[in-house]
Amino acid sequence: MAILMKGKDLSEKLLENIKKEVANLTVKPTIAVIIVGNNPASKVYISKKKKTAENIGMDSIIIEMPEGTIQQELETKIEELNNDKAVNGILVQLPLPKQINEYKILEKILPEKDVDGFHALNVGKLSQGIEPSAVSCTPAGIIEILKEYNIDIEGKHAVIVGRSNIVGKPVSYLLLNRHATVTICHSRTKDLESITKQADILIAAVGKAKFIKEKHIKDNAVVIDVGINRNDQGKLVGDVDFNEVEPKVSHITPVPGGVGPMTIAMLMTNTLRLYKNQREEIK
Secondary structure: OOEEOOHHHHHHHHHHHHHHHHHOOOOOOEEEEEEEOOOHHHHHHHHHHHHHHHHOOOEEEEEEEOOOOOHHHHHHHHHHHHHOOOOOEEEEOOOOOOOOOHHHHHHHOOHHHEOOOOOHHHHHHHHOOOOOOOOOHHHHHHHHHHHHOOOOOOOOEEEEEOOOOOOHHHHHHHHHOOOOEEEEEOOOOOOHHHHHOOOOEEEEOOOOOOOEOHHHOOOOOEEEEOOOEEOOOOOEEOOEOHHHHHHHOOEEOOOOOOOHHHHHHHHHHHHHHHHHHHHHHHO
8 A cells, every 4th residue: 555645744744833933033924915817716725825824924915906907017016016025925826817928927026036936037046956046836845745755866767747837847857956867748748658657756747637547657656646636526636546546656645635735835935935035135
């Protein structure tokens, strides 16, 4: 039977440590979150982020903007937050309405306040093995899970299924920087099964329910399931067919309770990190 890598348990431990640290600060770290429009899933995520920040003693600012917001209006709001010394981290909830250029918005956030780690400067540093202001939260959470369960990364073959800028690409840099041999697969990859079966560590971030089957996995592999999908019954399932794959592997993350909770925990970790960096600059 595989060992379940419970990100939920790890996230609670990390958040408790942050809470203790924040309790000793005279000025509280502050995260500002902008949401444009009425995307129901985005509203749920925002609510979770706000509640988590409050639970650990951080301040949060939620800025709701209408669906019809134009590029200039959003950029002006970001500029205000960039200039507000009380705000340590800025996050723009994705996806954005189609009239807004997502790349330009992410670039508008100061790199030193880029709590999501999406700014090109932070991504560029990460790709070069230089420590960025912040690392994208889900990839950072994946590395923390591997560390928590003593999974050796150095020299291992890590295969990532999915090449998104949010998960696939940044986690590949994090693994390369820890001396893994990394392969990224995607929708154009031929003979996917032959590649994934080589993986010592398989990371599924493709956004398709139960896409990864037993045939894709070699014996005793470590499997990280980033997917959050709803099946026909409305139940949350991952990108990995858990019931098929679990008997074959050594470690696997469950869905829910695996990678998901780590994303918000790492967001709070990044907020505290940016706060400390900015306080250091003031000295």
